[in-house]
Amino acid sequence: xxxxxxxxxxxxxxxxxxxxxxxxxxxxxxxxxxxxxxxxxxxxxxxxxxxxxxxxxxxxxxxxxxxxxxxxxxxxxxxxxxxxxxxxxxxxxxxxxxxxxxxxxxxxxxxxxxxxxxxxxxxxxxxxxxxxxxxxxxxxxxxxxxxxxxxxxxxxxxxxxxxxxxxxxxxxxxxxxxxxxxxxxxxxxxxxxxxxxxxxxxxxxxxxxxxxxxxxxxxxxxxxxxxxxxxxxxxxxxxxxxxxxxxxxxxxxxxxxxxxxxxxxxxxxxxxxxxxxxxxxxxxxxxxxxxxxxxxxxx
Amino acid sequence: xxxxxxxxxxxxxxxxxxxxxxxxxxxxxxxxxxxxxxxxxxxxxxxxxxxxxxxxxxxxxxxxxxxxxxxxxxxxxxxxxxxxxxxxxxxxxxxxxxxxxxxxxxxxxxxxxxxxxxxxxxxxxxxxxxxxxxxxxxxxxxxxxxxxxxxxxxxxxxxxxxxxxxxxxxxxxxxxxxxxxxxxxxxxxxxxxxxxxxxxxxxxxxxxxxxxxxxxxxxxxxxxxxxxxxxxxxxxxxxxxxxxxxxxxxxxxxxxxxxxxxxxxxxxxxxxxxxxxxxxxxxxxxxxxxxxxxxxxxxxxxxxxxxxxxxxxxxxxxxxxxxxxxxxxxxxxxxxxxxxxxxxxxxxxxxxxxxxxxxxxxxxxxxxxxxxxxxxxxxxxxxxxxxxxxxxxxxxxxxxxxxxxxxxxxxxxxxxxxxxxxxxxxxx
Numbered sequence: 001x002x003x004x005x006x007x008x009x010x011x012x013x014x015x016x017x018x019x020x021x022x023x024x025x026x027x028x029x030x031x032x033x034x035x036x037x038x039x040x041x042x043x044x045x046x047x048x049x050x051x052x053x054x055x056x057x058x059x060x061x062x063x064x065x066x067x068x069x070x071x072x073x074x075x076x077x078x079x080x081x082x083x084x085x086x087x088x089x090x091x092x093x094x095x096x097x098x099x100x101x102x103x104x105x106x107x108x109x110x111x112x113x114x115x116x117x118x119x120x121x122x123x124x125x126x127x128x129x130x131x132x133x134x135x136x137x138x139x140x141x142x143x144x145x146x147x148x149x150x151x152x153x154x155x156x157x158x159x160x161x162x163x164x165x166x167x168x169x170x171x172x173x174x175x176x177x178x179x180x181x182x183x184x185x186x187x188x189x190x191x192x193x194x195x196x197x198x199x200x201x202x203x204x205x206x207x208x209x210x211x212x213x214x215x216x217x218x219x220x221x222x223x224x225x226x227x228x229x230x231x232x233x234x235x236x237x238x239x240x241x242x243x244x245x246x247x248x249x250x251x252x253x254x255x256x257x258x259x260x261x262x263x264x265x266x267x268x269x270x271x272x273x274x275x276x277x278x279x280x281x282x283x284x285x286x287x288x289x290x291x292x293x294x295x296x297x298x299x
Numbered sequence: 300x301x302x303x304x305x306x307x308x309x310x311x312x313x314x315x316x317x318x319x320x321x322x323x324x325x326x327x328x329x330x331x332x333x334x335x336x337x338x339x340x341x342x343x344x345x346x347x348x349x350x351x352x353x354x355x356x357x358x359x360x361x362x363x364x365x366x367x368x369x370x371x372x373x374x375x376x377x378x379x380x381x382x383x384x385x386x387x388x389x390x391x392x393x394x395x396x397x398x399x400x401x402x403x404x405x406x407x408x409x410x411x412x413x414x415x416x417x418x419x420x421x422x423x424x425x426x427x428x429x430x431x432x433x434x435x436x437x438x439x440x441x442x443x444x445x446x447x448x449x450x451x452x453x454x455x456x457x458x459x460x461x462x463x464x465x466x467x468x469x470x471x472x473x474x475x476x477x478x479x480x481x482x483x484x485x486x487x488x489x490x491x492x493x494x495x496x497x498x499x500x501x502x503x504x505x506x507x508x509x510x511x512x513x514x515x516x517x518x519x520x521x522x523x524x525x526x527x528x529x530x531x532x533x534x535x536x537x538x539x540x541x542x543x544x545x546x547x548x549x550x551x552x553x554x555x556x557x558x559x560x561x562x563x564x565x566x567x568x569x570x571x572x573x574x575x576x577x578x579x580x581x582x583x584x585x586x587x588x589x590x591x592x593x594x595x596x597x598x599x600x601x602x603x604x605x606x607x608x609x610x611x612x613x614x615x616x617x618x619x620x621x622x623x624x625x626x627x628x629x630x631x632x633x634x635x636x637x638x639x640x641x642x643x644x645x646x647x648x649x650x651x652x653x654x655x656x657x658x659x660x661x662x663x664x665x666x667x668x669x670x671x672x673x674x675x676x677x678x679x680x681x682x683x684x685x686x687x688x689x690x691x692x693x694x695x696x697x698x699x700x701x702x703x704x705x706x707x708x709x710x711x712x713x714x715x716x717x718x719x720x721x722x723x724x725x726x727x
Contacts, residue, residue, distance in 0.1 A: 062586035068565045087350050154392055238380045242344070242388060242395065255377035258349025261561055261583035266350070
């Protein structure tokens with residue numbers, strides 16, 4: 001943009017800069033609009049299934065049967081929720097789910113943190129092997145263990161009890177938890193521990209009063225993650241349980257489907273009920289969820 | 300771990316692995332088998348998880364418990380879970396006593412592995428001894444032992460809406476040519492003539508077409524033999540089934556393999572499709588009052604020489620051979636076989652099923668009366684593809700038939716593949 005004509009060089013220059021500026025501004029605006037439109041569209045795509053479930057949950061079965069699942073709603077009713085809650089047995093199933101999930105999360109965090117403490121803070125023989133076995137166990141697809149687990153539960157006379165489910169879940173969760181917590185605890189400076197030793201603290205005290213409080217972020221993240229995993233599990237539940245009254249919410253949700261015909265409104269309402277606890281946990285521990293994603297990623 | 304030192308760590312790893320595998324294999328083999336007698340309530344493991352059927356069965360269970368004899372507790376499992384877990388239930392050391400399931404070759408497969416309770420003495424009782432000869436044959440294993448108690452059955456046919464047929468000015472056909480003619484007329488009126496509903500997770504619906512065409516062209520005996528592995532899927536007889544299907548294929552709804560049958564039912568009710576080959580269970584997906592307008596006609600005759608068989612899948616119960624409450628279980632089975640129990644169940648359920656007891660009354664609607672007449676007048680009765688073969692063979696049919704509907708010109712290679720897949724299952 002060289003100005004060769006002497007008269008009013010400044011005005012021209014200003015005009016030129018203004019033009020460039022406004023062009024850049026335009027481009028930036030267009031980019032912003034494009035970004036928001038694109039992101040908005042993506043999130044709408046993401047939300048459509050959820051919206052569909054919510055809408056289906058408040059329709060009546062006759063409306064769905066007459067107009068189809070994809071049609072615009074012609075009815076509004078909360079019957080689906082009450083049917084799922086009482087007739088579908090979701091109330092009892094929700095209690096079962098919490099009876100399994102809460103102890104499992106607490107127990108596996110306790111055991112895993114103990115193991116991780118020992119493995120990361122002390123030079124135990126075979127600790128590398130142990131960690132590798134735990135990691136290897138995580139790579140194993142759970143499907144191949146269904147039959148052994150089912151037979152073992154029977155052998156220990158635990159099958160068809162919530163204890164069996166708690167045991168299985170703790171067993172399967174612990175490998176991953178130890179691995180993650182080990183990575184986290186290793187990063188705690190040795191000086192902290194040494195200072196405690198000088199002050200006369202034994203391993204138990206160091207674990208309980210030093211390492212555990214320092215690992216709180218990792219524990220919270222793992223707790224939140226494992227809550228959703230265990231709460232949403234179906235496979236182990238139907239493997240070790242066989243009585244209707246002991247089934248957790250996921251299995252009872254499946255039970256809402258008929259052999260041939262499914263009442264989609266009741267199933268949708270049931271899904272909303274089943275999703276509520278995990279959504280609550282997510283909202284409460286949102287921060288930790290994100291933290292959990294890169295936990296153990298950086299050593 | 301690139302060192303070649305025989306370290307203690309390695310030894311421990313190896314010892315641990317060996318110990319673990321020994322423990323696991325020990326678990327698999329050392330589960331004791333039960334048997335004998337015990338007290339307590341009979342457990343009835345049921346797959347009737349839809350709310351209506353579940354509460355209907357609960358009424359029957361309550362009625363049995365109020366008689367003051369043995370007691371039973373109903374345990375309803377999601378039908379999908381039940382299907383996959385049934386072998387686990389039956390082989391466990393302390394299994395549930397009684398199960399809802401199917402008679403015929405499916406029950407026979409379990410009986411062959413000594414998992415089912417022998418019910419010969421029960422069949423000599425006042426109710427079961429009067430059941431039809433066809434049912435007696437159906438509930439026996441190949442070696443002749445009775446292992447099953449049937450309670451209800453339903454039928455398959457082309458269902459349509461009476462008011463729509465009147466509006467279009469058409470009437471139900473008797474023969475294959477009339478049927479094609481009807482389809483042609485409907486097509487002319489811009490209606491999709493035949494709905495199917497083999498999409499989503501109900502691909503098995505397509506087997507009904509294969510079953511019926513095979514039964515009408517090659518006869519029911521050939522059909523049963525084919526499913527039992529005594530004929531081949533790449534035989535010219537089977538090829539003829541698809542030649543006929545080719546004639547009807549242009550009239551199938553374009554969404555045949557896109558919609559699950561429940562949505563296809565909605566299409567039928569809204570008049571977008573003309574008719575649908577379906578079992579009466581579809582009635583559960585019909586809104587209240589909609590059933591009055593529904594009528595059906597039997598699958599049209601193709602070859603007048605072939606006896607007219609109909610598909611009428613039978614439902615009922617079998618008991619575990621390892622049950623510790625055999626006396627109580629048989630008492631319950633005896634009750635379930637009575638007309639009283641079957642009527643009680645039908646009253647509570649959606650009412651399109653038929654009782655197996657000769658004296659039991661059905662729900663009495665015109666549709667059900669016509670259905671009962673259809674089955675009672677049939678020359679022979681078949682079950683359904685999966686029940687006449689096995690749970691393993693059924694998926695091969697789904698794969699082959701859905702592929703045929705997508706690429707009909709490749710039928711030759713499809714049948715060859717089907718035969719190969721089936722041989723793997725029959726060979727077991």
